[in-house]
Amino acid sequence: MPERKLKVKLLQHTPSPLETIALAARLCYSDSDIDSLYDKSKGSAEDFVKKLMSLGHLSPIEHASYTFGIEGVSRALLAQITRHRIASFSVQSQRYVKQGKGGLNYIIPPKVKELGEEERFIEQMNTLSEWYSEWIDKGLAAEDARFILPNAAETRMILTMNARELLHFFSLRCCNRAQWEIRKLAWAMLALVRQTTPVLFDNAGASCIGSICTEGAMSCKKLREMKELSNRLNEQIKNGMSYEEIMRFVEEV
Numbered sequence: 001m002p003e004r005k006l007k008v009k010l011l012q013h014t015p016s017p018l019e020t021i022a023l024a025a026r027l028c029y030s031d032s033d034i035d036s037l038y039d040k041s042k043g044s045a046e047d048f049v050k051k052l053m054s055l056g057h058l059s060p061i062e063h064a065s066y067t068f069g070i071e072g073v074s075r076a077l078l079a080q081i082t083r084h085r086i087a088s089f090s091v092q093s094q095r096y097v098k099q100g101k102g103g104l105n106y107i108i109p110p111k112v113k114e115l116g117e118e119e120r121f122i123e124q125m126n127t128l129s130e131w132y133s134e135w136i137d138k139g140l141a142a143e144d145a146r147f148i149l150p151n152a153a154e155t156r157m158i159l160t161m162n163a164r165e166l167l168h169f170f171s172l173r174c175c176n177r178a179q180w181e182i183r184k185l186a187w188a189m190l191a192l193v194r195q196t197t198p199v200l201f202d203n204a205g206a207s208c209i210g211s212i213c214t215e216g217a218m219s220c221k222k223l224r225e226m227k228e229l230s231n232r233l234n235e236q237i238k239n240g241m242s243y244e245e246i247m248r249f250v251e252e253v
Contacts, residue, residue: 002103002105003106003107003108003122004071004072004105004106004107004154005072006071006072006073006181006184006185006188006247006250007069007070007071007072008068008069008070008071008185008188008189008192009068009069009192010066010067010068010189010192010193010196011067011068011069011158012066012067013064013065013066013067013193013196013197014063014064014065014066016045017063017064017163017197017200018045018046018049018064018197018199018200019038019042019045020063020064021045021049021052021060021061021063021064021163022044022045022048022049022052022060023037023038024060024063025048025049025052025057025060026040026048028060046199049061049199049200050199053199053200058164058167059164061162061163061164061167061200062162062163062164062165063162064162064163064197064200065160065161065162065163066160066161066162066163066166066193066196067158067159067160068158068159068160068189068192069156069157069158070156070157070158070159070185071154071156072107072154072156073107073154073155073156073157073181073185074106074107074151074152074153074154074155074181075094075149075150075151075152075153075155076107076151076152076181077107077155077179077181077182077185078091078155078157079151080179080182081159081182081185084161084165084168084169086161086162086165086168087159087160087161087165087169088159088160088161089157089158089159090157090158091155091156091157092155092156092157094142094143094146094149094153094155095142095143095146096142097142098136098142098145099129099132099142099146099149099153103126103129104125104126104128104129104132104149104153105153105154106125106150106152106153106154107152107154107181108121108122108152109152109180109181110180125150125152128148128149128150131148132145132146132148132149135148163193163197163200163201166189166193166201166204167200167201167204169186169189170186170189170190170201170204170205170206171204171205171206171207171210171214172207173185173186174186174187174190174205174206174209174253175206175207175208175215175220176206176220176222176226177215177218177219177220183253184250184251184253187233187249187250187253188246188247188250190204190205190233191233191237191241191246191249191250192246194233194234194237195237195241198234198237202234203230205226205230206226208223208226208227209226209227209230229252229253233249236249
């Protein structure tokens with residue numbers, strides 16, 4: 001019954017996202033036909049999109065979307081991430097997928113390990129897994145047996161967001177004050193899209209990175225450290241950051 005670790009993959013994204021964004025933006029201000037605008041967008045999309053971003057004209061970037069495969073996250077995280085309603089989710093069902101084959105998969109909060117209570121936590125997960133299996137063996141349907149499962153239980157999902165919603169997601173969830181699990185997921189997603197489309201995401205992240213902290217009196221007061229972290233990520237990406245290096249970086253945030 002293993003502890004599960006975070007795993008995030010960028011499965012796919014809009015082909016030529018900058019050209020698509022540039023085309024959409026130019027259409028707003030031109031009487032040219034779409035074919036002509038498309039040809040024009042091919043050669044000068046990057047500088048044009050940079051200008052859009054600097055002007056805060058963000059509606060055209062909604063035409064670029066990114067799809068992630070996510071594993072090794074808890075049902076507690078699921079409750080948080082689905083609050084981002086401008087997104088599409090396909091989630092492994094506890095109603096149709098029976099848990100506990102070989103033991104319940106779960107996530108252990110880092111604080112449990114810091115307290116030296118990992119064995120106790122695992123013992124409790126084992127007990128819940130046994131109770132779940134008992135109900136299944138009694139003939140209870142998985143949709144009812146799942147009521148005994150903890151928030152720590154692992155889930156998996158496919159998640160799609162457009163670029164504008166990703167910027168919003170990162171501004172909230174890369175923040176130091178975000179809950180630890182969704183914060184690590186957000187930084188992993190940010191690293192993956194920065195590699196793919198740096199023009200859109202080089203300055204993305206917690207709100208303090210691009211502008212000012214929006215937490216007010218609740219601020220972590222670590223503006224300098226947050227900007228240094230973002231800059232370090234950019235440098236590592238420019239030097240050819242591997243997936244393994246991304247996940248090691250995420251462990252630090």
